[in-house]
Amino acid sequence: MFRIRRINDDLRSIDREAVAQVRSILAGQFPEAPPADNEKISQRLRDALTNRLRYVLLVAEEHRRKVLGFALVAYAPDVKFCYLDYLATSRRLTGGGVGGALYQQVRREATRLEVVGLFMECLPDDPALCPDPEVLKQNRSRLKFYERFGARPIANTAYETPVSPEDDCAPYLVYDPLDRPPDLSLATARKVVRAILERKYGQLCPPSYVKMVVNSFTDDPVRLRPPRYTPAQVAPLQLKSRGLGAIPLVVNREHAIHHVRERGYVEAPARIGAILKELERTSLFEPAPARRFSRDHILAVHDPRFFNYLKKMCGQLKAGESVYPYVFPIRNAARPPKEMPIRAGYYCIDTFTPLNRNAYHAARRAVDCALTAADTLLSGYRAAYALVRPPGHHAERKVFGGFCYFNSAAVAAHYLSAHGKVAVLDIDYHHGNGTQDIFYLRGDVFTASIHGHPSFAYPYFSGFAEETGEGPGLGANYNLPLPEQVDGPAHARALAKAISRIKRFAPDYLVVALGLDPAKGDPTGSWSLKAADFQANGLTLGRLGLPTLVVQEGGYYIRSLGVNARNFFSGLAKGAGLI
Template identity: 55%
Template sequence: MFRIRKVLDNTSSANCEAINQVLSILTQQFPAARKEEFNKLPEQLNDPLKYKYRSILFVAENAVGKVKGFAMLLHFPDINIAYLELISAALGQTSGGIGGALYEYLREECLLLKVKGLFFECSIDDPEQIKDPVILKQNIARLKFYERYGVYPIVNDSYATPVNPGDEDLYYLMMDDLGTKKTIKSGMAQKIVRAILERKYGELIPQNQIDDVVQSFTDKNLRFREPRYIHKPVAITRSHKDMESIVLVVNEGHSIHHVKDRGYVEAPVRLSTILTALGKTQLFKRIEPRRVSEAFIKKVHSPAYVDYLRRACAALPPGKSIYPIIFPLRNLERPPKDIELQVGYYCLDTFTPLNSNAYQAARGAVDCAVTAANAVLDGAHISYALVRPPGHHAERRTFGGFCYFNSAAIAAHHLSNYGKVAVLDIDFHHGNGTQDIFYERSDVLTVSIHGDPHFAYPHFSGFKDEIGSKEGEGFNINYPLAEHIDAEKYRRTLATAIKRIKVFNPAYLVVSLGLDTAKSDPTGTWSHNYEDFFKIGQLIGETKYHIVVVQEGGYRTQTLGTNAKYFFQGLWSGFFGQEKAQEKTN
């Protein structure tokens, strides 16, 4: 078994290890290739402007991170094409479906990028020029592989001509129209060929030869060779329906945490209301959460705090809730010994209780968030952890605001092992916990749009001048907004936040979804309706990052389900396109 994931940079140890394994595969599989081409691979990922294309590395790896195969895709946004630079299985891994799985994943990525086509080179199969029968057989096998997908060499051009007299390493230029049946006219074809040759081979091929090849593409529309090996292309085996589904992970055990104290609005009905509304769409594919080790939590939260929460909840009798009565924060070095006195040592406020089920319910939420993150690592484009209790107010060593463990932060930290992560918090209340956890880190960008803390909980954090410290300086962005704003003002702020996220260029986006910005929510003062939530989701979906959504607040149950449904319809529409969204909802 293997999974395919994108590697966009070398900022994490897992990515560096994957890149090193790819370089090893390249050396083994292409011993005659120029070594400088291999050595520039990390730089391609980190400096796209230098090469005038964006590089995306896809690795197929097993459960312990061993790379079984890889592909490198180049995106030329100025002419809106993709170019497959390399695709290879590891030595001894030529079977097992790795090549097909990688190629189908690439095609899906190209469809999301909405490119004109996927271009690449493939060694020629002309027996008049390839005299070595072993090499000829290999070349035929490669072309046969692509013919399975209805992809053939472009004809009536001089692309497959020697650069130097006697060169035998010749290539056809191929184009995969991705099933769109779109044609490429000669003028655009010449622009595409020039871009490929100059950006890929400008240092190797004289300009006059590049000009000659470009000018040989004179057909009104690109034409392709007739099939030679596969006369009926096979259907794509990768399930596009599954690829386009939002993976849904539900914290079924949440209902054990039911605080019936007066005024406690974080009730179990919140999740059933949302789940019922989502069931009326065709957007979701539900999977079961998988239990994760407490070590995941202790990488984000203080081990002493985690241990206290577990012990305190286990010691409480069913039905009893305890709240802080003192806050012994003047001397953090000497916490009280009594469990009930310690509540104020670990709690931020007076309305978030501990009870016998709080730890277990919060653990279940963590399981769901990490499972949702793993779904994205395994190839899903969007996942949703529908959980309670929420988590974004839980700091490294404290709980509060109905939150015990910061599920979104735990998911973000887990994803940061595989690339940069941005956390976008759109709850009405500032995610002080997420800010606290990542405040000194530069590999996780935290962005929050919320009610100004001068009037909104938690009151002590979420100010504009809180920008991070040490290595994290500049990587914490707060957008505190007025007590009463219109939806247009909010969307302008969201657009600004997204621009900042795009500058950071994360591999993954974690969204802390608060639906408490809705009209008449008992904890908020804004007035978003279902149409506003659709547009918010759409703006976020249009980023096309791998997205993990983790449920936070939202307490007006009369509209909670409808608002959640429209947010995800907007998110899906923004990610996959309005046309597909109409197909999905009709």
């Protein structure tokens, strides 16, 4: 098994290692390639517009980060075309579909960018142009591969004319219309050809040669060579998904096992269904199955004694039985009660968050979903959504509460922090006390929370503006407590302040603890945000341009829950350039 991820630069160690493997594959598979092409991969990725071309690298990796193949793609935003510079797999591969999967992903990326087409060069399969039988065989194989996808050489041009008369085997210009009719206009084709020759080969191609090749394009629209290796009636492969332009959706499918039926318990399974129903109306999402992760990820942010108590206590309870904390032994923390049910208060901050047989399992699975979604960001996706319950942002390092048991967003943030700086933005109506507690002494994870003032909003004891972090974390915690009555514009102003601080921190990743309880009518809040406000907030966050993980937290007004979620993500996708 392998996965494909996008690399935009090589600033992280994980990406530098991948680029080094790409260089090795390139040198082995394209020994005739100019050495500068190999040496400048990093420069091309770092320079946003090298020669007015924006480069992206796609790598196919095994689970141990072994690169099996790669595709290097250039995008010309002014002419709106993509150019496939290289696509290659490791020499040891004789099958497995790595090349086909990579090219499909290239096509998805090009489709997302709404380009006029995908172009590439392929050495000719005509013996008159390439007399070497072995090279000719390789060329035919490569052209046959691309023809399967509907990509064929542009006919009736002088593109394959060598720059120097003594050269041979000059390449065809191959055009992939990306499952659209191949009706590329003459004017656009000439712009594309001029851009390729001047921006990629400016030092090799004199102006007279460029002019000759460009003027040799006379068909309007251009003509493609008839299919040579696949039947003409075979339709090109259709794109099944939006590729890296999609938002992976990881749902805690086991959330319903945690169902507290007591009157007034608003954290109900219906919340997930209400959101899913509305998300299905969009084409933004790509379902991603949750993977199982080691408990070590949880223990990185939660105290082992707390973790073990939660697991053991829940395992002792019978189906349908709940334990609510009612004694809080804070006076002698060194000697917790021996009775397990009574000890619940030793690890809890309120009297309304129960322990039951499935609380541990549901919370553990929610963490798995958040980590799975976080992992998709490392694979190149720009946004991902962990739709989970129970929520997690009230769970501190040593305690649970507020319907929360394990802090899924904090676990995911810590996981991402191994790959760069992380900012966690909590936009739930209630303060993210758990996330603040976990990262309060750390400077590599910035935490910000927009919430109701603790003078009237749960959890009442944290979320004050003067709480800014301690030690290495001093200045890395930012609270924006707001009054009881807040509408969309007022919330947007607070969000702008939080984003200003996030930009100053300059994170590599953003984790959004998405609370939908700021909505008008939510039974746990007093604010009045509407669907348009959630959409505006999503748009603002998307425009940050950061790989963004969204983890579901609160939101309990079922009638508007799904609509608000849908609007938030439509805004996020638009701001991030996914639609």
